[in-house]
Amino acid sequence: MSMATLSSSSASLLFSASSSNLFPLSHSSTSRLSFSSSLHSSTASLFSASSPTFLACPSSSSRLSATSNNDGGPVFSISASAAEKKKVLIVNTNSGGHAVIGFYFAKELLGSGHSVTILTVGEESSDKMKKPPFNRFSEIVSAGGSTVWGNPADVGSIVGGEVFDVVLDNNGKDLETVRPVIDWAKSSGAKQFLFISSAGIYKLTDEPPHVEGDTVKADAGHVGVEKYLEESFSNWASFRPQYMIGSGNNKDCEEWFFDRIVRDRPVPIPGSGLQLTNISHVRDLSSMLTLAVEKPEAARNSIFNCVSNRAVTLNGMAKLCAQAAGRPVNIVHYDPKAVGVDAKKAFPFRNTHFYAEPRAAQTKLGWSSTTNLPEDLKERFEEYVKIGRDKKTIQFELDDKILEALKVPVPV
Amino acid sequence: MARFVAVTPSQQNNQLSFSPLASSLSDFSGAKLQCSQIQFKRKQWQAKSGSFYVSASSNKKILIMGGTRFIGVFLSRLLVKEGHQVTLFTRGKAPVTQQLPGESDSDYADFSSKILHLKGDRQDFEFVKSSLSAQGFDVVYDINGREAVEVEPILDALPNLEQFIYCSSAGVYLKSDLLPHAEVDAVDPKSRHKGKLETESLLQSRGVNWTSIRPVYIYGPLNYNPVEEWFFHRLKAGRPIPIPSSGIQITQLGHVKDLARAFVHVLGNDKASKEIFNIAGDKYVTFDGLARACAKAGGFPEPELIHYNPKDYDFGKKKAFPFRDQHFFASVEKSKSVLGFENEFDLVEGLTDSYNLDFGRGTYRKEADFSTDDIILGKTLVSV
Numbered sequence: 001m002s003m004a005t006l007s008s009s010s011a012s013l014l015f016s017a018s019s020s021n022l023f024p025l026s027h028s029s030t031s032r033l034s035f036s037s038s039l040h041s042s043t044a045s046l047f048s049a050s051s052p053t054f055l056a057c058p059s060s061s062s063r064l065s066a067t068s069n070n071d072g073g074p075v076f077s078i079s080a081s082a083a084e085k086k087k088v089l090i091v092n093t094n095s096g097g098h099a100v101i102g103f104y105f106a107k108e109l110l111g112s113g114h115s116v117t118i119l120t121v122g123e124e125s126s127d128k129m130k131k132p133p134f135n136r137f138s139e140i141v142s143a144g145g146s147t148v149w150g151n152p153a154d155v156g157s158i159v160g161g162e163v164f165d166v167v168l169d170n171n172g173k174d175l176e177t178v179r180p181v182i183d184w185a186k187s188s189g190a191k192q193f194l195f196i197s198s199a200g201i202y203k204l205t206d207e208p209p210h211v212e213g214d215t216v217k218a219d220a221g222h223v224g225v226e227k228y229l230e231e232s233f234s235n236w237a238s239f240r241p242q243y244m245i246g247s248g249n250n251k252d253c254e255e256w257f258f259d260r261i262v263r264d265r266p267v268p269i270p271g272s273g274l275q276l277t278n279i280s281h282v283r284d285l286s287s288m289l290t291l292a293v294e295k296p297e298a299a300r301n302s303i304f305n306c307v308s309n310r311a312v313t314l315n316g317m318a319k320l321c322a323q324a325a326g327r328p329v330n331i332v333h334y335d336p337k338a339v340g341v342d343a344k345k346a347f348p349f350r351n352t353h354f355y356a357e358p359r360a361a362q363t364k365l366g367w368s369s370t371t372n373l374p375e376d377l378k379e380r381f382e383e384y385v386k387i388g389r390d391k392k393t394i395q396f397e398l399d400d401k402i403l404e405a406l407k408v409p410v411p412v
Numbered sequence: 413m414a415r416f417v418a419v420t421p422s423q424q425n426n427q428l429s430f431s432p433l434a435s436s437l438s439d440f441s442g443a444k445l446q447c448s449q450i451q452f453k454r455k456q457w458q459a460k461s462g463s464f465y466v467s468a469s470s471n472k473k474i475l476i477m478g479g480t481r482f483i484g485v486f487l488s489r490l491l492v493k494e495g496h497q498v499t500l501f502t503r504g505k506a507p508v509t510q511q512l513p514g515e516s517d518s519d520y521a522d523f524s525s526k527i528l529h530l531k532g533d534r535q536d537f538e539f540v541k542s543s544l545s546a547q548g549f550d551v552v553y554d555i556n557g558r559e560a561v562e563v564e565p566i567l568d569a570l571p572n573l574e575q576f577i578y579c580s581s582a583g584v585y586l587k588s589d590l591l592p593h594a595e596v597d598a599v600d601p602k603s604r605h606k607g608k609l610e611t612e613s614l615l616q617s618r619g620v621n622w623t624s625i626r627p628v629y630i631y632g633p634l635n636y637n638p639v640e641e642w643f644f645h646r647l648k649a650g651r652p653i654p655i656p657s658s659g660i661q662i663t664q665l666g667h668v669k670d671l672a673r674a675f676v677h678v679l680g681n682d683k684a685s686k687e688i689f690n691i692a693g694d695k696y697v698t699f700d701g702l703a704r705a706c707a708k709a710g711g712f713p714e715p716e717l718i719h720y721n722p723k724d725y726d727f728g729k730k731k732a733f734p735f736r737d738q739h740f741f742a743s744v745e746k747s748k749s750v751l752g753f754e755n756e757f758d759l760v761e762g763l764t765d766s767y768n769l770d771f772g773r774g775t776y777r778k779e780a781d782f783s784t785d786d787i788i789l790g791k792t793l794v795s796v
Contacts, residue, residue: 206701207759208662211694272658274739276591309594313739316589353660353698362745373590 086293089164089190090118091152091181093171094128097243098196099250102170103133103140104286110143112290117146119158121171124149133248153180156188166293168194174221175228182229192235192296194289197222199240199278199305199356208276209311210356212240212303230301237292237299239285239306242356243349245373245380246282253279254380255389256348257321260399262390264411266332268402270343273315273333276355280308281371288358291365298364305356308371314349317373324377332408339405346398472496472574472680475549477534477566478556480506482634483579486672487553492526494676499528499547501540513633513769537565544569553675555579560610567618575621575685577678580608582626582690582742591662592696592743595626595688612688623684625674628692628742629735631762632668633769636777639665640763642734643706644771645780652716654788656737659700659719664741666692667762670755677753684751690742693762694755699735702759709763710772720788732784 088109092102106116118140122128124147129135137147150158152171167185172178178195185193201220202210216223222240229236245254260267285306292299312320315331322329336343336351343351361367384390403410474491478484479500489512491498500508509524511517530547532539534557544566551574557563567576583605585593599609615622631639638645646653674691678684697705700717707715722737747753757765770776 206704207695207697209696272660274658274660276662276739309743309745310590311592312590319589353662357743359745362749 085114086165087115087163088117088166088168088293089155089159090116090168091155091171092118092120094121094126094134095131095250097249097251097253098170098241100133100244100246100248100282101196101241101285101289102168103136103248104246104282105168105170105289106140106145107143108283108286108290109293110140110145112294114293115144116140117148117159117162117164119148119150119152119155121152122149131250133250136248152177155181156184163188164190166190166192166194166296168196168289169225170196172221172225173198175224178225179228182225182233186233192237192293192299193229193233194292195222195225195229195236195238196306197226197238197240197303199242199307199354200350201240202356204352208353208355210305212305212360226303235296235300237301238303239289239292240303240356241285241306242278242280242354244280244282244285245376247380247383249282252348254317254321254377255384257318258325258381258384258390259394260396261318261322261325261327261329262384263394264327265396265399266330266403266408266410267318268332268334268346268399269314269318270334270336270347270351271314273313273318273331275314275349275351276311276353277314277317277349278307278311278355278357279317279371279373280306280369281376284308284369284371287370288361288365288367291361291367295365298366302360302364304361304365305358306361307356307358309358309362309369310371310373311355311357312373317349320373320377321381323374324381332403332406334402334406339402341398341402346402472550473548474498474551474553475501475530475544475547477501477552477554479553480508480510481556482632482636483630483668483671483675484553484555485510485512485634486632486669487555487675488527489523490672490676491679492523497528498526499530499549501530501532501534503533504529504531513773513775534562537561541565541569549573551575551577551679553577553579554611557611559607560614563611563614567614567620573620575623575680576615577675578608578611578615578622578624579675580612580624580626580688581605582628582692582740584609584612584626585742587738591739592741593690594743595690595746616686621685623678623681623686624688625671625678626688626690626742627666627671628664628690628740629666630668630671631665632766635668635766635770637734638776638778639734640706640709640766641771641776641778643703644710644767645776646782646785647707647710647712647715648771649780649782651782651785652718652789653703654718654720654732654785655699655703656720656722656733659717660698661735661737662696662698662739662741663702663735664692664696665702665759665762667755667757667765669765670757670762673756674747674751674753677751681751687746687750689747689751689753690744691747691753692742692744693757693759694744695759696741697759699733705759705763706767708760710767718789725784725787727784727787730781730784732788 086109090102090106093099102118106118109116118137120129120134140147148158152169164185167181167190169178169181172181182193198220199210201216201222203215203217205214226238229238243253257267288304288306292304318329318331336346358367358369400410474496476484476488476498479488480502484500488498488500502508508529509520509527511520530543532543534540549570552566552570554563554566554576557578563576563578567573582593584599584603586598586600586603588597600606601609603609612624615624629639630637635641643653670693671691674689678689703715703717707713722732725732744755
């Protein structure tokens with residue numbers, strides 16, 4: 001079912017998603033209507049305040065279709081969507097690159113009028129909660145969401161018997177961890193199960209990109225979860241992300257490049273630097289997930305590469321980071337084996353092509369990417385400087401080892 | 413002659429027949445127009461649901477600039493089969509028709525009896541203008557045009573042209589660290605293919621209904637650009653395959669038959685009006701991967717790949733490798749989502765088709781030349 005977002009560049013929007021603070025967010029289903037001033041008046045009269053058919057969505061699900069009738073004039077058809085407000089539970093990891101996904105997803109859902117509970121693994125008092133995005137969870141609470149902590153295996157008791165429409169597991173990497181959540185979701189009557197998997201499960205290929213349906217590594221933990229979902233849940237979707245940037249990230253991504261660029265240090269990249277990877281702004285992942293929640297039939301039993309629609313080379317990423325920082329960059333290539341370093345420790349990205357495209361999301365959900373690395377990295381650099389990380393003293397042991405082996409001078 | 417038909421909803425599901433159209437054939441060499449039963453295609457209707465005007469996709473008078481070498485050879489056959497009257501504009505240096513490998517005698521006879529030829533040099537702009545305006549074509553496919561000046565006389569000659577379909581090139585895209593190239597991306601006004609860009613701009617400025625297709629590397633039987641042939645020569649000779657730099661550079665091939673189908677797909681298609689489409693294979697491929705795919709296609713054992721630094725060598729004017737030494741690939745998502753176009757060939761299937769119908773039968777365009785290989789390999793192999 002397609003979502004119609006009636007957007008107008010001209011004035012007089014009566015209600016809009018961006019001004020969601022106009023509505024006290026509650027967990028009951030309130031109807032919210034969006035009007036475009038350009039809408040023909042006769043169609044506006046089709047909707048009354050009592051029919052909960054509309055949700056203005058800030059994500060890219062706008063679908064105002066115009067067809068020609070036999071008089072030749074346009075008729076705006078709005079598909080009434082059955083995307084009523086959902087109760088969503090997010091089971092979120094307490095660390096790592098994927099942690100930030102739950103944070104953005106929660107906020108976007110809340111902005112769209114859905115109800116959200118986020119269950120973070122572990123304890124609220126743990127040191128891990130002092131890092132982003134967890135140290136910003138007040139933003140979820142003030143938007144009307146609930147935050148709880150505990151062991152996902154005990155999810156039922158942690159949420160106190162509450163029933164959810166949608167459950168997202170953004171935590172487990174294997175069936176042992178996710179199964180209790182899936183089983184509880186099923187028995188408690190959740191209608192849709194979403195899983196954050198990984199594009200890392202694709203088998204290496206001569207023919208990029210990784211496309212949904214391509215062969216995956218049979219022994220990968222995430223694959224075990226996907227298989228179990230396929231067998232046991234009536235409406236599931238699995239999302240395979242790659243790397244993300246975005247404020248609130250728990251794991252360094254672009255920061256690795258900024259650290260070196262801002263200190264005028266060479267940027268050591270293993271191999272040719274031509275390796276392609278996909279670095280998305282986390283808002284892309286959030287918008288894709290939100291679309292799946294709002295179009296459950298379109299998302300049913302599907303796999304989605306949860307990435308932006310552009311890949312970037314490792315060299316390119318270094319250059320874009322330097323441009324964002326307004327500084328030059330000195331890229332140095334090396335062979336990890338020859339130098340004697342473990343590439344996984346020395347460099348934050350995979351040393352091969354790691355490139356998936358979001359074809360299923362585009363086709364099935366009508367999703368589109370908004371990642372704009374050149375622009376997004378500028379924002380990220382601004383924050384990098386704002387928090388004073390450019391002044392921080394950092395040890396570059398592995399870098400130094402590499403540069404020593406290559407006899408590359410480093411400024412003092 | 414009614415080209416556009418207004419149809420009431422009750423007629424929508426019927427098949428309408430047109431009587432064969434008369435056309436002036438006097439200038440054309442010997443071919444008789446044979447019009448079989450002309451029918452609406454259901455697909456056209458479905459694609460244009462709700463739209464008032466439907467152009468008959470059959471029985472158009474079509475001119476192909478070129479058409480005797482590679483793309484046009486396949487495109488012209490598809491168009492003739494669909495019932496169009498197709499004329500090829502060429503200098504006549506190559507035979508107007510040649511039987512394709514795998515084509516039956518009867519199919520070839522049918523095609524050659526229907527295809528028309530307009531002999532001329534497209535660089536003679538006055539002749540182009542006068543000969544075309546005398547004929548009055550409905551649609552022009554420009555398959556071999558390189559410069560905008562070559563297209564002007566065509567547009568001048570045919571003010572009522574329904575559609576100008578241009579074979580451009582993905583080579584117009586500005587090199588980028590962000591890939592794939594999409595139709596909305598920046599183009600390079602200094603590229604080797606800037607004539608294609610200038611042609612696209614001309615089409616945009618002239619108000620004609622145009623469609624531009626940007627292929628990447630085209631391959632398939634009869635390919636005159638030694639793309640797959642370059643690999644097949646080496647595989648057949650049992651030679652190692654020298655690949656510049658890392659071999660992980662990503663390129664993209666598109667089968668000529670899929671490209672021809674795409675050209676037909678945009679004919680009379682509202683959704684293609686004034687649009688650009690990248691057309692190529694669904695998946696991309698690394699240089700190393702392409703060598704392996706060619707080996708699979710020809711039934712050769714997995715090849716030995718030798719990587720070298722091209723900067724260490726001076727090959728003079730010779731090309732040591734048939735691809736640009738960089739990533740170069742384009743997204744075909746627009747053609748899928750807007751046109752619903754789907755490729756029939758994947759890479760290994762397509763290379764197999766090319767091998768079975770061309771190189772594997774002992775035919776190729778360029779003799780094997782291993783001189784640059786030998787420079788790289790640092791020795792001369794005596795050919796057995």
